[in-house]
Amino acid sequence: MAEKALILLFVALSCRLACTEWADNNRGNGMYHGGYNGNYQGRSGSSGGSYGRFGRPRGIPRSPHERPSYDGTTYSRQTQKKLFATCSMMPDPAAPVLVTGTVRFEQTVSSQNQALSQLQVAVQLRGFETRDNNVDHGMHVHMFGDIRTSCADAGGHYNPTNMTHGSPFSAVRHVGDLGNIFEDGGGQVNTVFMDPVASLVGEFSIFGRGLVVHAGRDDLGLGTGENRTESLKTGNAGARLACCVIAHAADPQI
């Protein structure tokens, strides 16, 4: 008898875990599911505060994300989710080297699509020229994601706030100013960083824009003398080596 009860309890508990996982998986690729109407179901799963057919097993407390609503019978849920974007870098037709690879973006946002974290940028690129003495490469989000003929089609730096060019950590910068990336001895870049301004949500979302990697170092708006004017526009980062379009991506964990 006791054994049977234990087995039932075990089944109930494992169903709770499995059902949660099922619900999470079935959220799947729908990064906009419920995004606008606020009824997105958070990590603990199925609808209406239910644990499925078994109900909430005894002794398992409500998660801190569950709170009674006005009528006390339904529960609001944790309301954050992650957005993912990817960009598959292609060499510019005129570039002397073939820079390829991917840049992935990730950000935690609310169900109302407000940023809850800075933008994470994960860069994996290869093919940089190792025989020159330059290892710094400006990387920016540019205005356009339409780059059918060359990276020049991407237009200027994405600058919806009409500011001058700057460092990622400056108050005065283009939204697209991601600063420099640094190649290793093998002509590769493998790095992850956070950007405090660029975002996957909101009025100035970078989705659908172009991402450009340059041949030279971005002076971050600090150029002087003859270099001043261009420094405030482009950071004197030089030719466009490669570019891509920032696109929606699935959760890489699923």
Ligand SMILES: *[C@@H]1O[C@H](CO)[C@@H](O)[C@H](O)[C@H]1NC(C)=O
């Ligand atoms: C952007 O800023 C420049 C320089 O401050 C100014 O001349 C220009 O009119 C502004 N453009 C818009 C669209 O606000």
Ligand SMILES: *[C@@H]1O[C@H](CO)[C@@H](O)[C@H](O)[C@H]1NC(C)=O
């Ligand atoms: C402008 O940039 C060029 C190329 O990087 C450099 O050689 C030159 O010294 C710079 N001029 C000034 C005034 O900084």
Ligand SMILES: [Cu+2]
């Ligand atoms: Cu650029």
Ligand SMILES: [Zn+2]
């Ligand atoms: Zn810029």
